């Protein structure tokens with residue numbers, strides 16, 4: 001039997017390597033906040049293209065583009081009105097093709113964000129569903145149900161939305177539809193073959209255009225138990241056995257098995273990474289070679305800056321990856337959480353939602369310490385086997401913008417919680433390119449989210465070429481990693497016989513003498529022997545200062 005011919009798209013990266021994703025440094029671009037070339041205050045696709053040389057100078061292997069599809073922006077673009085187009089506010093399909101070509105010319109891969117759990121309420125399918133009667137094929141693409149109570153005026157179940165409030169919204173004729181997120185994000189019914197076929201079409205559409213991989217939004221949410229009576233869900237205690245009615249059900253894996261077949265139609269096969277908020281042992285199921293290949297590991301993103309926490313998380317995740325045949329992923333920041341330079345500058349255990357509600361005044365942020373620790377954590381993570389995800393602006397040492405005026409907040413969490421949770425806008429503020437000027441070089445006018453007045457100090461212009469800047473540090477670290485990273489071996493090292501669970505030093509060796517040593521404590525420790533390759537901050541004479549990582553060779 002002959003193997004079907006593989007599809008080769010128009011644009012490909014310079015060096016063919018089907019395994020590039022296994023140990024890539026992936027830079028997340030939040031397009032609306034990256035670079036604005038048309039002066040409307042929103043970043044655009046052409047803006048990203050103009051910054052490809054910058055991304056190349058940073059040394060990243062790939063960029064992951066958060067959604068750039070047509071969207072009414074009820075949830076920062078994660079409410080998609082058309083999966084196979086570019087939002088006219090951000091550009092055109094030609095602009096996207098030009099971006100993919102420019103990235104490939106610099107040997108940078110492109111990952112696109114696919115949002116399969118829900119569409120926008122402005123998607124043509126949902127409009128058709130609203131116009132059609134109960135029980136119609138148009139409604140069957142979504143989850144429409146009759147309400148509870150004698151007159152159907154109560155929601156069908158007690159399920160709550162991730163952004164607050166009921167997960168059901170009533171429509172004019174009295175039926176209710178399900179939305180695990182905002183009401184403007186109706187959930188699709190993945191038991192419907194039309195839904196499945198349409199997403200396979202979307203995967204091929206972008207793969208044909210040369211896109212190298214996909215980030216799969218809310219991957220753990222597609223399969224749902226919609227039989228009545230509805231079982232209650234308690235989000236805080238995800239059961240380990242796949243019995244939650246809404247998340248991480250066993251049936252979801254069949255969908256991704258099919259996706260893998262589509263992704264494997266390409267040469268090289270397209271990569272994929274699941275956003276699956278599931279307990280660690282079940283998360284790796286999404287990353288099996290027969291499914292997406294990778295799943296985000298958010299353990300470090302939720303952990304304090306603490307040696308035992310880091311050591312335990314790394315050990316567990318490396319063991320799980322070995323078992324599943326996937327590669328590990330490491331994430332410290334993304335567009336959904338308070339930036340790690342800020343988290344680490346707050347007292348351990350601070351509730352960041354509550355802190356944001358004080359406009360970042362209480363408890364007081366030690367920004368210098370936060371950044372020092374963030375650099376140490378980043379360098380440690382870059383020394384690990386697997387791939388590292390970097391969120392735009394962390395390479396500049398940006399802090400969370402905690403004091404955005406209330407009337408300018410955009411996050412649906414802010415609205416849906418009755419203004420009690422600010423949400424994620426503080427990490428989505430447009431990044432500063434220049435020390436001064438309108439929107440610090442982001443664009444020509446005021447940006448869609450206001451930037452802090454001192455942002456220019458952390459701009460690319462201010463940090464470029466400055467030996468001690470965070471930007472220079474990231475460039476040096478990523479360049480060294482490119483030279484050194486190979487294989488998946490890691491050996492834990494004793495540091496002065498002190499590598500027990502209470503030690504504040506985390507040290508490990510990779511291969512050919514490459515070692516990473518992190519001092520999580522505040523007091524200096526003796527610097528192990530060897531040649532210093534990179535350090536997260538200047539070292540003392542023969543000592544590794546507190547809250548510092550060094551790579552030795």
Ligand code: GLC
Nearest residue numbers: 075078115181217218335336
């Ligand atoms: C994911 C995204 C988040 C979005 C949500 C709903 O968690 O990362 O930004 O709000 O899905 O699509």
